[in-house]
Amino acid sequence: MHQKRQRPTTGRITINDVAERSGVSIKTVSRVLNNEPSVRPSTRARVEAAVRALDYSPNPSARGLAGTQSRMIGLIYDNPSPNYLFRTITGVLEACNGAGYALSLQAPNPDEPDLAESVTRFVSQSRVDGLLLIPPVGDVVAVLDALEAIGLPYARVSPLDGRPGLGVSVDDRHASAQVVAHLTGLGHRRIGFISGHPEHGATQSRLEGYRLGLLRKDLDFERELVVGGRFDLESGRRAGAYFLDMENPPTAIFASNDEMAAGLLQVALERGWRIPEQLSIAGFDDTPLSRTLWPPLTTVHQPIRHMALRATELLLENLAENLHENLDIHGHAGSKRLGSRVEVFDAPLVERATTAPPPD
Amino acid sequence: MHQKRQRPTTGRITINDVAERSGVSIKTVSRVLNNEPSVRPSTRARVEAAVRALDYSPNPSARGLAGTQSRMIGLIYDNPSPNYLFRTITGVLEACNGAGYALSLQAPNPDEPDLAESVTRFVSQSRVDGLLLIPPVGDVVAVLDALEAIGLPYARVSPLDGRPGLGVSVDDRHASAQVVAHLTGLGHRRIGFISGHPEHGATQSRLEGYRLGLLRKDLDFERELVVGGRFDLESGRRAGAYFLDMENPPTAIFASNDEMAAGLLQVALERGWRIPEQLSIAGFDDTPLSRTLWPPLTTVHQPIRHMALRATELLLENLAENLHENLDIHGHAGSKRLGSRVEVFDAPLVERATTAPPPD
DNA sequence: ATTCAAAATGACAGCGCTAACAAATTTTTC
DNA sequence: GAAAAATTTGTTAGCGCTGTCATTTTGAAT
Structure with a gap:
């Protein structure tokens, strides 16, 4: 018996097997x-x-290869906190699983100075159908321009600018003002603020919320009560040292993220301050950290998982629409319409144990 | 002028364009x-x-479609800590980028009770070339069996069993003993231990290390000084309450991860204990948390990023080997050889501020 | 019944690449 | 310098699907 040498076929079941078995x-x-229509x-x-x-x-x-989609979306992250990324991925995956999409992860090469270049390369190599952008990558205009130039749909989580497109965000300004309202409600009148990394989108709006909160209580905005941080522990420590060294330190300090609040807390404890009796501290983000610290931190909850889930859904919906609109497109290669839709989520205040009425 | 209706070609550059331009x-x-040989x-x-x-x-x-590989590897995670996952992904991506591989992420559906089933489905839907397994998924025998049945190469980070295969790990037992040595070196003789989640692989070996450490100093292993935890904050708090309520509490407590150490620290601070003067605390993992807590935690550093990087390299090397060995394979579909190689990494002790000589 | 539109199904090309094999070229050997 | 061996290059056939368009079937309207 002579067997002709065949290419080692994968042995997998193909569409042909299914067709044969079902007689179509x-x-x-x-x-x-x-899921196309017109099938009995x-x-x-x-x-x-x-x-x-x-x-x-x-x-x-x-x-x-045969069709026009890869059923894969990409997630690019530059420098988020581990916790942020984790919650994002969880949400994205939830949405992907339901829709039969796969998720490809990519971090831009740190050696590559041109972020837009990095992103473009990833896209052209992996052929994802769409991209999910989280801060800070999502705020880099050059990246967005590049994506629009090649016609790749994307959705952003927490975009800071008013650029049209798909996205979900949180009203940082409002939430921030809420924190101040909580503090003033407790009786604080001298409230310090640690602002965030100048290149992060949220920094500006959280600062605005702080000012707004003061304004609402007719409190003056004092320059010396605001210090710039970088969203990390060390800058929280520096800011803490600055405030606690003041002749007339604030009775409450609002750090615009949890990490900096932790730094501040360290310094305060180190110097023997009793928290919250002698000093109230508030953070922002509600990372697990805020529950792990002692005392547990009053902070603002960000529904990151849910936001990511929703952003993914928006992206996938858009992909589906583009697919059906293909008929209308005449030769304009990649003339996908992104549409524009930004959903805003609530970021509720979570009162824990670092805030209390001021001393006296 | 009549133009024949063409399928809207992608407009992309193909291998044909390259061939034409270079005249081959x-x-x-x-x-x-x-990168095949025999090209001038x-x-x-x-x-x-x-x-x-x-x-x-x-x-x-x-x-x-044409070849036998997808140049994509999968990472399946079940329930790691955000920080663990983050460091792992970072390492995996580093290795992938260098080798031209893409990374597809997947979390098993929590509703699906059969983990092996979940994994198999992911694999057959995404057609990854290989899989990276991290704890606790990497310790589920059914999953490993399933992968071997379909012949999909995989590498594990921190496998606990002696099963042959690719992997990287840390000598938990040794590191754990080191912690005890550090503590006894400071003069402690009564050392509590909070063990980990019973289903996590590291739990057993860290406990063994604790016993070994005691043994080396001729200290008795006392049942009442060991309490079971679950690697989370809450169980750390419970264990803390247990120890601090004892008539004769230990002078040092070794929590087998940082999270539990944080819980213990909370309870201690809450009750007004001064750390480390009245009680020494040690953790395990060196998560960012350990630097964020106050006082900063003495712990064991796990080189997770590096381990993940190396595990990925092992996997990719194996994929390449399998590719070349194809010649030897006669019809045995999926008869990939996994090889066996486990690299062990050092997990050094990081002394920070929660350990000091015992009181008296 | 008969005609015609609408709905359902099928035949077939080809997406861009790699595997197998064939052919052409270069190098070695005597 | 011719024959043999080794090296380099090319030709061709799919991989398993989806898109296009042709064909068949069905259901309604006459």
């Missing part, structure tokens, strides 16, 4: 797989049965 | 792209020039 053409199987319910059922019986799942490479 | 066949371009250096240079000039990058779908 492969095109019809394809239609069922892609009875036929659809038969095909679905065969799919299940054979435990078939379509080859993504073949789909990607 | 597409197969030669393919050879250059895949001069030809190679010409092709590479064309690739650069056209800014060409191969279509991964086409490669995946």
Whole structure:
């Protein structure tokens, strides 16, 4: 018996097997797989049965090659906190799983100075259908321009600018003002503020919220009560040292993220201050840290997981729309419309144990 | 002028363009792209020039379909800490970027009770070339069996069992004993231990290390000085309450991860204990938390990023080997050899501010 | 019944690449 | 310098799907 040498076939089940078993053409199987209309319910059922019986799942490479989508979205992160990234990924994956999309992760090469370049390369190498951008990458105009130039849909989490596009955000300004309201409500009148990294989007709006909060209580904005930080522990410590060294230190300090609040707390404890009796401290973000510190930190909760989930949904919806609109497009390669939609989430104050009425 | 209706071609540059421009066949371009031997250096240079000039990058779908690899590896995580996942991803991505691989992330569906099933589905849907497993998924025998059944290469970070395969780990036992040595060196003789989640691999070896450390100093292992935790804050608090309520509490407590140490620290501070003067505390993992707490935590550093990087390298090396060994394989579909290699990393003790000589 | 539109299905090309093999070229050997 | 061996290059056939368009079937309207 002579067997002709064959290319070692993968041995996997293909669309042909499903077609054969259900007695239809492969095109019809394809239609069922892609949920296209105009398939008789009875036929659809038969095909679905065969799919299940054979435990078939379509080859993504073949789909990607033949079709126009890769069913994969990318997430690019530059320098988020571990916790932020974790919650984001969790949300994104939730959305992806429901929709049959895969998630490809990428961090830009730190050696590559040109971020937009890095992003473009990733996109052209991985052929994702769309991109999810989280801060701070999501705020780099050059990146967004580059993506629009190549016509790749994207959605942003917490964009700071008013640029049209898909995104979800939180009203940082409002939340920040709420913190001040909480503090003034306790009786504080001298409230320090540690602002964030100058290049982070949220920095500005949180500062504005602080001012707004003061304004609402007719409190003066005092320059000496605001110090610039970088969203990290060390800058929180520096700011703490600055405030505690003042002749007339504030009775409450609002750090615009939890990490800096932790730094501030360290310095205060180190110097023997009793928190919150002698000094109230508030943070922002509600990272797990805020519950791990002692005393547990009063802070603002950011629904990051949920925001990421929703941003992904917006992106995937957009991808689906673009797909159907393909008919209208005449040769304009990559003339995808991004649409514009930003959903705003609530960021509620979480009162824990670092805030109390001022001494006296 | 009548233009024939064409399928809207992607407009992208393909291997044909590169071949044309460099005056060779597409197969030669393919050879250059895949770093295959037997291409004259001069030809190679010409092709590479064309690739650069056209800014060409191969279509991964086409490669995946025509070839045997997808150049994508998967990372499955079940329930790691945000920080652990972050450091892992960072390391994995470093390795991937260097090798031209993409990373696909996946978390098993929490509703799906059968983890192995979840993993298998992910693998067959995404067609990754290999998988990276981190604890606790990496310790589930059913998952490993399933992967071996379908012949998918994988590498594990911190595997606990002696199962042959690719992996990197840390000598938890040794590191743990080191902590005890540090404590006894300071003069402690009564050392409490908070053990970890019973289903985590490290739990057992860290406990063994604790016993070993005691043994070396001829100290008795006392049942009442060991309490079970779950690697989370709350269990650290419970354990703390237990120890501090004892008639004769230990002078030092070794929590087998940082999170539990933080819980313990909370309870101690809450009750007005001075740390480290009245009680020494040590953790394990060296998460950022350990620097953020006050006082900063003495702990054991785990080189997670580096371990993940190395595990990925092992996996990718294995993939490359399998590729070349294809010749030897006769019809045994998926008869990939995993090889066996486990690299052990050092986990050094980091002395910070929660440990000091015992009172008296 | 008969005609016609609408809905359902199928045939077939080809996406961009790699595997297998064939052919052409260069190098070595005597 | 011719033959043999080794090296380099090219030709061709798919991989498993989806897009286009042709064909068949169905259901309604006459």
